[in-house]
Amino acid sequence: MQSRTPAGRTGRPRSAAADTAILAATRAALVELGWSKLTLGDVATRAGVAKTTIYRRWAGKNELVVDAVAELFDELELPDSGTLAADIEGVVLQFAAILARPEARSGLMSVVAESIRDDALRERIRASIVQRQKRLVLEGRCRAERRGELPPEPNAEEAARTVDLIFDIVAGAVVHRTLVSAEPVDAEWARSFTQVLLLGLAGTADDARAAQAPRGPRT
Amino acid sequence: MQSRTPAGRTGRPRSAAADTAILAATRAALVELGWSKLTLGDVATRAGVAKTTIYRRWAGKNELVVDAVAELFDELELPDSGTLAADIEGVVLQFAAILARPEARSGLMSVVAESIRDDALRERIRASIVQRQKRLVLEGRCRAERRGELPPEPNAEEAARTVDLIFDIVAGAVVHRTLVSAEPVDAEWARSFTQVLLLGLAGTADDARAAQAPRGPRT
């Protein structure tokens, strides 16, 4: 978050209710208007606060939208499905479910676009969204190694690069499929994607499917 | 493009020079100002045309930027490098080189974000950028099958799905790496990515590298 009441200070504390109301109003405005037509005056009206109150807490539209969108991604979890393939599919489908919500779609892409010319904004996005969700990749890899599905990586630096690579592939593919190709990320797509990610293009032949863990019902 | 002079009409034809001047001015403005601070009045001044001339040809900022950015992607080519891996690396590096240009970065992401709430705009992007570049995937796969690096896909519908999947993975990963993670797509990253794409995560162990075509100098 950005607006903790300065701890040891005196005076009237900032209303926490206003914070949540503003962020919720921002998401609602994103749904109805999209990023470009969203105005801070409109958000203020929806939230039932004065426009000046928003400007006292956030530097501008970009920072506000980042905070409003970041909250959406905290609900991501990595269910232990028993196999690496099922774990990946689960996360992909969860991620896709979030991106299916219009407030996430229009908000996320727009602030990323703005961050290209604003280093502080990019760092804010990295800290509050991207870096936080890499935990999923880390945990998934850790489980897979314990199960023997992936060879352990002794080199720490190399391991970090691999985590970044996987994150870019997974997040990038889901985002591209959802927002650019505008096609749904359904169970079938998630299965095909996972197959390529695990076995490579050469492994997408039909006979290769059996080589992976037998994919029964999700028990 | 969008503004061909209506062929059989009478009257003064539209200046083709103005078209190119406007698109070039748009890219220049994207570099200096980014998308959100780009104004059509400014573009008009840079291009040496009247603001009303731009409004006569494009419906608004979004459509103009799409056309200005689309031209950048037409220079993509698929060099025949001899192996599928080298072909993929080549395209990845070319794509990354385009995304390294600031006019592509800020422009592309912003219009994609806007397209979420504008179906006509999304279709314009699909037609003038996405669909056009899928030729690269098609040709790469075709070559790989001729070389025997990939099994031929008899089912046409399944093949189309695979092309879409690969395109989402490649383009998504490069875009995410470049614009979200804000890390460079260099030769090393391209190599690692290609390895995962071809062999899967399980194939990233060191000994697996020799299993693929021996990667000598790019001969």
Added chain:
DNA sequence: GCCATTACGCTACGACTCGTAGCGAAAGCT
């Protein structure tokens, strides 16, 4: 060569948003 037609540059306009400033009132802490 003349005329109808269309594009162009220019100016001006109302409507809207931006971000800030100033005010009195409210809500805490000591």
Added chain:
DNA sequence: AGCTTTCGCTACGAGTCGTAGCGTAATGGC
């Protein structure tokens, strides 16, 4: 109490938007 900070409200200049109207320039048809 008294002090401090936040809050809601109003008002403001600056800037952008998209459009309309004008006179002029460049074509094709006759």
